[in-house]
Amino acid sequence: MGQITLKDIAKALNLAPSTVSRAMRNHPAISKETRTLVQDYAKEHKYKPNLLALQLRTNKNNTIGVIVPEIVHYFFSSVLDGIQQEAEKEGYNLLIAHSNEDYKREVRSVETLLEARVCGILVSQSKTTEKFNHFQEILDNKVHLIFFDRICTGINTDKVVVDDYVGSFNAVEHLIETGCTRIAFLGSTPQMPISNNRRMGYEDALLKHKLPVDKDLMKICDTVEMAKEVIPQMLKEEVVPDAFFCINDEVGAICIQIAKSFGYDVPGDISVCGFTNSFLTEVTYPRMTSVDQHGFKMGKEAVRLLINRIEGKEEREGMVNSLIKTELVVKESTKCTRLHK
C-alpha cells in the first residue's frame, strides 16, 4: 500500500469522499464532530493530499520554472538561493533548468518547463541566444515570464536587472579618481544589455573626466578561458592598461593572477575591479574591489514579481522594470583615494 487517499478515509469512516474533502479543508457546512473525526483519522494515517490530482483539476500547479545559463557560478547560485527561499515561503515549488550558455539547451528547457505546466518562468538568457521564438512561445501559452539580469530586449515582459550603467560608472570613476587613465574594459558581447549598459557607464565616466575612449582598451572577454588569452595579449602591447574593469569576478580574479605573473604590482601598477562581489573577492591577493550585484535580493525580487503576476496582485501598469541598486565595494586591488569616501 502506497499512500492513503480521500476515498480510503471515506470508506473507513463510512462517509462520502466529498464530505471528507470538505472536512479536511474546514468547510463551514461540516459538523465539528465529523471534522475532527476525519482530521484525526487523516493525521493518524499520515494522509497526504495528492498534489497531482489537485493540479489536474485546477489545471494549475504551484510550480515555478527557472532557467539559468550557469549553475556553478556565484552570482547565479546566489540568485537561485533568493528565488528558492522566497518561492518556498509562498508555497511554490521550483523546477530548475540549466542552459549551460547553450541556445539549444535553452530552447529545450523552455519546452520541458511548458510541458511540466509550470505557472511561471524566470529566465536569465544564455550568451549564445539570438532568436527569441521560444520566449514568445512561453507568452503564447499564457505562462508568465520574467527576465532577470541577462534580459532579452526583444520580448516585451517584466524584467529585473541591476543598475549596470550606474554600477559601471561609479566603478570606473573610482578607478579614475585613484589615478588610472588607461582603463581597459573587459566586457561581453555587445548584444547583451548588461554588457552594453556597463560599456556606456564606462564611456560616460571617461568622458566626464575628459579621458579618451580608446577602442583598443575595450575587449570582449567574459570567461576565464578568454581572459587567459586576452589579458596577456594586452599586457604585451606597447602601452599597457593601468586598470582593468572586468565583467565578472572570475575574469577579475584571473586578471590579478596574470598581471602579477607579468611582474606588475596590483594595485601599484595595475588596478583591477570585478563585478558581483562574490566570495572570490575575499581570497584573491590583494582582495578584489568589485561591484556588488545583490544576487540574493534579485532572486527574491524576481519571484515576488512573478508570484504577484500569477496571483493577479501586481498593480503597476504595463511591464514592470525592476532595478536593483549596485554598490561599489572597494577592497585592495584598486588604489586608495581621499576623494572616494
Add this chain to the structure above:
Amino acid sequence: MGQITLKDIAKALNLAPSTVSRAMRNHPAISKETRTLVQDYAKEHKYKPNLLALQLRTNKNNTIGVIVPEIVHYFFSSVLDGIQQEAEKEGYNLLIAHSNEDYKREVRSVETLLEARVCGILVSQSKTTEKFNHFQEILDNKVHLIFFDRICTGINTDKVVVDDYVGSFNAVEHLIETGCTRIAFLGSTPQMPISNNRRMGYEDALLKHKLPVDKDLMKICDTVEMAKEVIPQMLKEEVVPDAFFCINDEVGAICIQIAKSFGYDVPGDISVCGFTNSFLTEVTYPRMTSVDQHGFKMGKEAVRLLINRIEGKEEREGMVNSLIKTELVVKESTKCTRLHK
C-alpha cells in the same frame, strides 16, 4: 483557450480520444493514415500532452527531489550540475530544495518533496541534523532514497561518497613528504562521516611516517567565519603549524590569506591544502593545492543509481555504496618534492 487536449483533437478529427492517444504514441494497431493525420494536426496545433494527467494515472511523476545543505557553494553546485544533466538526459525533472545547513528546513524539504510525490530523493545532509526520522519517513513512503557526500550512517540505504580516507591520506602524506611535521587538521564535527574519515586518513598518514598525533592541531573549523577565529588563534600559539589541511577550499583560501597577513610565506613557512579543487584554487596566491572531489561526476553517479533503483535496473545486491575516487592536485600552496611525482 489555454492548451489543446487529446479530446479536442479527437473531436476535430472525428475520432475517439483513445485512438488519438494511440496514434500519438505510434501504437502498431493504428493505420498509417490516421496516425499521420493525428500527428500532423497535433503538431500544427502545438499539442502538448498534459504531464499532470499522465502522472496522476500512473501515480508516478518523473520527478527527482534533491536536498542540498548549501547552494552557493562550488562543490554542491557542481554536484547539482551533474545531477541536472544526467536527469535531463533520462527525461526526469528536478525539484531542488535547500536546507541551508538547518535541520528544520531539511525536515520541511522532505515533507515538500514527499507531498510533490517525487519518485526518488537525493540528499546531502545538513550539518545540524542529528535525528533521522524524516529520512526514515522517505523510505516508509516507498520513495527511493540515496545519500551523497554528507551521508547519514543511521539509515540503511544507497550511498555515493568520495574516498575521503584515501584522499586525506594522500594529501597529508604529500605534506609530510614535502617536509611538514606539524600538520593542522581543520575538520568538521566528528559525527559527519566525511570529516571522520578524513581525520582517520590524516592520523594514519602521520602514524605511517612516525609523526605524533597532536590533538591541539586538530580543530573543528569548516566555515569561513570559524576560520577567521580559529586560524589566527593557532598562529598565535607558541608552536605554529607548518601546514594546514582544510576540510574545504573556502577555509583553505582564507587560511592562505590569514597566514600571509601574519607575515608567513606560503608555502615557504606554511603549506596549505584544501579539499574540492574548486575554481578558488586558481585565484588564491599562491594557487592552492587541493583534493579534487569530482562533484560533477558524483552528481551523475548519484542520479544514475537512483534512476536504476526507480526503474528496477540495479542488479547489485543489497545496498550500494558507490565510491568516487579523489585526486590530489598539487599546485603552489604546498612545497615541491621529488618524492611526489
Add this chain to the structure above:
DNA sequence: GTGAAAGCGCTAACAT
C-alpha cells in the same frame, strides 16, 4: 450537514 455524480486529461481493458 451530507451524499451522488460529473469531470480535470489521459490510457488500458474490453468491445466491435
Add this chain to the structure above:
DNA sequence: ATGTTAGCGCTTTCAC
C-alpha cells in the same frame, strides 16, 4: 483498426 468505458484522486455543483 477504431470506439466505449472506466478510473487515477480530487473538488464542485446539485440534490436531499
